[in-house]
Amino acid sequence: MNSQIKVVPIETDVLIIGGGLAGCMAAIKAREYGVRVTIAEKANTVSSGCAGSGIDHMWAYLPTIHPEIGWSIEDLVEDHSEGMSGGLVDKDLLYFVASQAFDRVLDLEKFGINFRYKDSKLPDGFRVVPQFHSVPDALNFDGRYIKKYLTKETKKRGVTIVNRVMITDLLTTDGQVSGALGIGTRDEEIYSFSAKSVVFCTGRVGRLSKAVTGVWGNSSSPLTETGDGRAMALRAGLPLINMEFFPPPNPFAMGNCEVNLGAPRNTLFPAGSITGPNGEVIVPRTEFYDWDKLGREKVDPAETRKRWLAERRKAKPQYAKLHKEGKSPFYLDLTDATDEEVEYVEWSISNEGRGYRFLEYMKKHEDFNFRRDKIEFTPTTRGMASTASSGLMVNLDMETGIGGLFAAGDDVGGVPWKSAPGAVTMGWRAGEMAANRASTQKEFLGVDGERLEALKALCTEMLQGGRGHHWREVELAVQNVMDYYCGDVRTGSLLSRGIERLGHIKAEVSYNATNAHELMRCMEVRSLAENADLIMRSSLERKETRKLPSFVRTDFPEQDDLNWLAFLSVRLQDGRLRFERLPIT
Amino acid sequence: MNTKRDEEVYVFPNAPTPTRPVIFDPDHCNGCNKCVSVCIMDILLPNPEKGKPPLVVFPDECWYDACCELHCPESNAIRLNYPLMWKVPWKRKETGDYHWVGEKNPLPPNPKPPV
Numbered sequence: 181m182n183s184q185i186k187v188v189p190i191e192t193d194v195l196i197i198g199g200g201l202a203g204c205m206a207a208i209k210a211r212e213y214g215v216r217v218t219i220a221e222k223a224n225t226v227s228s229g230c231a232g233s234g235i236d237h238m239w240a241y242l243p244t245i246h247p248e249i250g251w252s253i254e255d256l257v258e259d260h261s262e263g264m265s266g267g268l269v270d271k272d273l274l275y276f277v278a279s280q281a282f283d284r285v286l287d288l289e290k291f292g293i294n295f296r297y298k299d300s301k302l303p304d305g306f307r308v309v310p311q312f313h314s315v316p317d318a319l320n321f322d323g324r325y326i327k328k329y330l331t332k333e334t335k336k337r338g339v340t341i342v343n344r345v346m347i348t349d350l351l352t353t354d355g356q357v358s359g360a361l362g363i364g365t366r367d368e369e370i371y372s373f374s375a376k377s378v379v380f381c382t383g384r385v386g387r388l389s390k391a392v393t394g395v396w397g398n399s400s401s402p403l404t405e406t407g408d409g410r411a412m413a414l415r416a417g418l419p420l421i422n423m424e425f426f427p428p429p430n431p432f433a434m435g436n437c438e439v440n441l442g443a444p445r446n447t448l449f450p451a452g453s454i455t456g457p458n459g460e461v462i463v464p465r466t467e468f469y470d471w472d473k474l475g476r477e478k479v480d481p482a483e484t485r486k487r488w489l490a491e492r493r494k495a496k497p498q499y500a501k502l503h504k505e506g507k508s509p510f511y512l513d514l515t516d517a518t519d520e521e522v523e524y525v526e527w528s529i530s531n532e533g534r535g536y537r538f539l540e541y542m543k544k545h546e547d548f549n550f551r552r553d554k555i556e557f558t559p560t561t562r563g564m565a566s567t568a569s570s571g572l573m574v575n576l577d578m579e580t581g582i583g584g585l586f587a588a589g590d591d592v593g594g595v596p597w598k599s600a601p602g603a604v605t606m607g608w609r610a611g612e613m614a615a616n617r618a619s620t621q622k623e624f625l626g627v628d629g630e631r632l633e634a635l636k637a638l639c640t641e642m643l644q645g646g647r648g649h650h651w652r653e654v655e656l657a658v659q660n661v662m663d664y665y666c667g668d669v670r671t672g673s674l675l676s677r678g679i680e681r682l683g684h685i686k687a688e689v690s691y692n693a694t695n696a697h698e699l700m701r702c703m704e705v706r707s708l709a710e711n712a713d714l715i716m717r718s719s720l721e722r723k724e725t726r727k728l729p730s731f732v733r734t735d736f737p738e739q740d741d742l743n744w745l746a747f748l749s750v751r752l753q754d755g756r757l758r759f760e761r762l763p764i765t
Numbered sequence: 766m767n768t769k770r771d772e773e774v775y776v777f778p779n780a781p782t783p784t785r786p787v788i789f790d791p792d793h794c795n796g797c798n799k800c801v802s803v804c805i806m807d808i809l810l811p812n813p814e815k816g817k818p819p820l821v822v823f824p825d826e827c828w829y830d831a832c833c834e835l836h837c838p839e840s841n842a843i844r845l846n847y848p849l850m851w852k853v854p855w856k857r858k859e860t861g862d863y864h865w866v867g868e869k870n871p872l873p874p875n876p877k878p879p880v
Binding site for chain 2: 223224226227228232233234324325328344365366399402403404511513515534536537538541546548552553554555556697700
């Protein structure tokens with residue numbers, strides 16, 4: 181049976197795994213050095229990744245505006261470190277992202293994305309809105325088709341894009357990267373890549389908790405994010421950091437639909453308020469963005485930061501408490517907004533995330549109107565939310581512990597909420613360094629035949645396993661374990677039992693796929709289960725509760741900076757997981 | 766997806782999502798299969814009959830990101846059929862009436878006397 185699976189060999193100098201924001205930027209940059217560059221993408225680069233259905237803003241230090249008002253890159257780093265990550269951050273990496281983001285914005289502009297607006301009175305015609313930091317530094321842009329533009333640019337530069345291939349194995353020879361193996365998600369074939377350097381751009385693990393509504397995939401990040409990069413890194417013996425910062429389910433949602441609309445102080449910042457059942461105001465509405473206010477007056481960064489941090493602490497209403505007191509449901513109320521504000525909010529929604537088509541649908545078919553109707557708002561009640569704290573460890577060249585292996589974007593740990601700026605800056609740098617490395621290496625190290633045979637055998641087994649489990653049965657079982665044993669309540673005893681139960685599931689499972697599509701899903705669930713194990717074991721190891729990035733251990737309710745202002749790294753060594761604390765210096 | 770098992774027949778359990786997450790209008794769809802190419806969850810297959818709308822083969826895996834609709838060269842060829850439990854209730858400010866997607870709005874008051 182093995183012999184029936186066809187192997188497609190592909191040779192390339194630089195192999196990029198995952199064609200999201202980071203992957204496309206890496207490919208575009210790497211091609212400048214004249215090497216052969218290939219992107220292996222599980223879906224299609226035109227629409228894949230977190231930016232797949234659009235993004236409308238990203239933060240950056242703006243050299244034409246911020247120095248004028250006395251706000252430095254160091255101030256941005258300090259804001260981000262204090263306000264977004266409670267000091268648990270790799271400041272050098274953060275500084276790198278902050279200092280490079282604007283240059284990448286200019287690149288994106290060259291690739292055809294509009295960043296300039298007539299209604300702006302700022303020097304360069306930017307729309308700059310507040311988000312994440314004490315001074316407005318998030319640039320708005322027409323990003324609905326950002327992935328389409330990036331795909332066009334990669335093709336123009338001669339990058340080879342291999343869509344519908346899921347990479348499952350990283351290949352190494354004597355601590356050096358030699359390529360990767362993957363499966364065709366439409367053709368039941370194995371793709372064998374021989375490469376001189378490899379860049380991981382696979383994103384986070386998102387599909388690990390069941391959505392509140394029970395509808396599969398009611399999550400704002402794409403369901404293709406199954407932690408494949410983390411699972412491969414683990415198997416290759418690389419350390420992963422901060423895996424415990426995994427948020428349990430129940431994210432921000434509109435009604436019960438998680439559509440990435442955000443909340444007041446977020447995408448709807450300028451005009452929304454949150455009201456209770458009888459119209460009582462819970463979060464008051466804020467001012468509309470004043471496009472030309474920024475830059476008019478100097479700021480005192482330390483004082484601004486202090487005020488901003490205090491406001492942030494105050495601004496978070498205790499929805500869970502209000503709910504228990506019978507003061508729900510809540511409404512997102514834009515009825516007091518002006519036409520200009522509603523127009524802006526709708527423009528913003530239309531460029532970011534999958535809320536756009538949903539809102540169009542509501543307006544067209546259900547006569548919905550923001551000026552007249554309050555929409556029900558289900559706020560998050562979870563105690564933990566720490567986007568992108570976890571991932572691989574890299575240096576400032578985006579290099580990992582394996583020679584020739586680089587990582588970028590959400591595959592990199594240590595900088596929470598680096599999001600789009602993290603993806604574009606790290607991707608660019610990783611592309612440059614991977615190309616340099618590939619051009620200095622003469623020979624290919626060759627594909628490991630044993631690994632290839634092992635993957636063939638695994639696929640054959642899954643495709644023949646008539647009595648095995650359907651991937652969804654396994655996925656639900658893993659998600660159930662995560663939701664209960666590793667949800668909002670995490671204790672030593674609960675986590676230990678969860679690890680045990682997951683172990684039983686993993687021992688019991690035999691996957692059954694009836695075609696290439698299901699084979700991909702089985703491989704994804706295998707990644708999910710490995711990630712779940714890492715998350716639970718790391719959660720068991722971190723014996724403290726941390727405010728930012730938020731992490732709650734019910735049996736260790738205090739923040740313990742003395743011992744735990746540290747990254748927690750985990751790696752597989754001689755068949756066992758080994759943990760190490762890496763204090764923040 | 767040229768599976769080697771095209772000739773076999775399978776039975777799938779009912780999924781807790783709309784059985785038709787993506788609805789094609791055959792009058793507007795030109796059968797270009799752009800949506801098949803961009804769908805990140807890969808739930809569509811080209812129609813064996815050329816020029817006809819694609820087939821939704823894995824309806825329960827749709828995550829409603831609307832990429833099919835965003836990249837469709839035609840207008841009104843694709844409509845997403847959102848899951849019932851996502852359909853958001855809202856309240857009209859002046860009247861206080863509740864509205865619910867897919868119902869005759871505003872909803873009539875509950876005629877049952879309180880028990």
